[in-house]
Amino acid sequence: MDLLSAMRVFQKVASTLSFTEAADLLGIAASSVSRQVDALEARLGVKLLTRTTRRLALTEPGRTYKEQLATLLAELDAVHEGIASYAGQPRGRLKVSSPRVFGKRLLTPLIPAFLAANPGVTLELSLTDDYVDLVETDTDLAIRIGTLAESSLVSRPLGRYRRLAVCHPDYLRQRAAPAAPADLLAHNCLRYRRAGERVVWSFAGPDGEAGIEVVPQGDLVANDVEVLLEGTLAGSGIALLPYWLVRDALEAGQLVQVLPRYPSASTLQSAGIHFVYAINRRQSRKVHAFMDFVVQRTAGLLV
Numbered sequence: 001m002d003l004l005s006a007m008r009v010f011q012k013v014a015s016t017l018s019f020t021e022a023a024d025l026l027g028i029a030a031s032s033v034s035r036q037v038d039a040l041e042a043r044l045g046v047k048l049l050t051r052t053t054r055r056l057a058l059t060e061p062g063r064t065y066k067e068q069l070a071t072l073l074a075e076l077d078a079v080h081e082g083i084a085s086y087a088g089q090p091r092g093r094l095k096v097s098s099p100r101v102f103g104k105r106l107l108t109p110l111i112p113a114f115l116a117a118n119p120g121v122t123l124e125l126s127l128t129d130d131y132v133d134l135v136e137t138d139t140d141l142a143i144r145i146g147t148l149a150e151s152s153l154v155s156r157p158l159g160r161y162r163r164l165a166v167c168h169p170d171y172l173r174q175r176a177a178p179a180a181p182a183d184l185l186a187h188n189c190l191r192y193r194r195a196g197e198r199v200v201w202s203f204a205g206p207d208g209e210a211g212i213e214v215v216p217q218g219d220l221v222a223n224d225v226e227v228l229l230e231g232t233l234a235g236s237g238i239a240l241l242p243y244w245l246v247r248d249a250l251e252a253g254q255l256v257q258v259l260p261r262y263p264s265a266s267t268l269q270s271a272g273i274h275f276v277y278a279i280n281r282r283q284s285r286k287v288h289a290f291m292d293f294v295v296q297r298t299a300g301l302l303v
Helices: 003-016 019-026 030-044 060-087 100-117 181-186 225-233 243-251 267-271 285-297
Strands: 049-051 056-058 092-098 121-127 141-145 154-159 163-167 189-192 201-203 212-214 220-222 238-242 273-277
Touching (some): 003 030, 003 060, 092 285, 121 285, 141 285, 163 243, 181 212, 189 225, 220 225
Parallel strands (some): 092 141
Antiparallel strands (some): 049 056, 163 238
16 A cells, blocks of 8 residues: 555545545546545554445544644645755646635636746646635635734735726716715615625725715625626626726726725725735745736736
């Protein structure tokens, strides 16, 4: 038995709780996955998994082993990558996690050029709005929008999260444009809301005064900013959307900004957008190559 290979196989099974899914991710047969886990359990003398016809579950030793392996394998990969970096080029698998729309709109167009410039790197991009535990999921790098929680992760600023109130020009042809945030109450506002949240739009005044808040009303609420973008492009109402999402439409005249003298004063705007990565990735050439590339290519969008 190749012990290191079996450890990696078990870690993937422990993360997915599926022999079939782990096999697909590893590119090997499910029967090979099962055999390697069996051999590892025999080597350790303990059961790591309980198996039924319907599901897999980790035993208590299995949970402990999974947690310790995550750190061990990440450190081992960092050691190997550090030595390989003497060859001068980033190399190896790079797993990146990003919020879904941000990744789709900003990162996806950059991937071909990044991979062409770094032929030794294999990129695995995960787009999700869920919080991702980097160690648990063996993720090298994540992008976080908003206030960063206290943690042992290393962070690097990527840019500001700036939101603009926008609408289609046709929407204003039969109604007066809002002159102040309070005027939004007379408009159809397309609102972003996560489950259980109260929607409040916050603005700063023309002289920098903060704390101007409006509880907007309208006929569309969604937890996806792309849905709201489509609504504004159709002339349905006013939405408060990220600049990086609406810049092209603004430049093309498909959208116009309203309340330009009242910038959004949301927490997200002040907290910004960050890369985060585990401390054992501090010297990773592939991680830094990706961060440098994204920072350079998105500089005009995230200011």
